Amino acid sequence: MTQRTFRYRILVVDDEEALRNIGQLLLEAQGYEVVCAEDGFEGLAALKQSLPDIIISDLRMPNMNGFEFLSVVRRRFPIIPVIVISGEFLGVSVPETVLADAFFSKGAYTIPELFERIVDLLHELPTRPRVGKSDKAAVWVMNNKGTVAVTCSECLRTFPVTGVSEGANEADCDFCSCRVHFEIIEKAPNRDAIPSNVPLAD
Ligand SMILES: [Zn+2]
Structure with a gap:
């Protein structure tokens, strides 16, 4: 019998309840522990409770949007990898992990692609370099x-x-x-x- 002593924790930040629920079900089925937040404020509150191993965030949200939320994350928790999934914005230049480590456009990716990226980022965790300041935005x-x-x-x-x-x-x-x-x-x-x-x- 194989029993893992801990599960990787994923924080999902999205203002659409249906997407949060689907994400939670899919990720939990993969064996992850999932914490959900409705916007950046809730996301920050969740980070105070427990640090996730990875964050999946929307960009366009009420109250505190994803840009603001991820800016705080990058400054205070640079070690946590971030995946952005957005329908409103397209990431055309995501240099040197300034704001996100991966980008998916809503409706234009497959669930296996997302799972694969999560596994890749979790594998990189132990060797993840300190995020330096980039000269490009x-x-x-x-x-x-x-x-x-x-x-x-x-x-x-x-x-x-x-x-x-x-x-x-x-x-x-x-x-x-x-x-x-x-x-x-x-x-x-x-x-x-x-x-x-x-x-x-x-
Ligand atoms: Zn400035």
């Missing part, structure tokens, strides 16, 4: 609208930028006025071309 594009949300690499807050072009861009952070550099890999959102993650440099 994480960038998210709103579906079909072209609005770009840039996460400041200095203060980790997210602000909108318009009129970006493919390649290297820069903008001043709305909050701390820092000059932020970011890169648009694909100007037209193309799901097949969006990297689920960008590996760390050696």
Whole structure:
């Protein structure tokens, strides 16, 4: 008889109750312990109770959204891997685990793909490097609208930028006025071309 002494704990943060419930059922069936939260505030409260081994979060949520929540997570708990699943935003540049380690677009991935990514990230845990400060910001594009949300690499807050072009861009952070550099890999959102993650440099 094999009995594991502990189960990996996953925190699921999503404002849609149906998605939380389905996620919980699927992940528990895989043997994970699952904690759910409705938004960033609840997510932070859950982190005070017990630290998860991995976080799966939506971006667009009321109260505290995923950008704000994950900024706090990155600052205070950089060791915890994060998977973003979003229907509103497409991650076009997720450099050096600034905000997320993997990205899935709602309705455009399969459950086995998600499970595989979770297992990969859990395997990396013991050797996971300390997350250093990146000189490039994480960038998210709103579906079909072209609005770009840039996460400041200095203060980790997210602000909108318009009129970006493919390649290297820069903008001043709305909050701390820092000059932020970011890169648009694909100007037209193309799901097949969006990297689920960008590996760390050696
Ligand atoms: Zn800033």
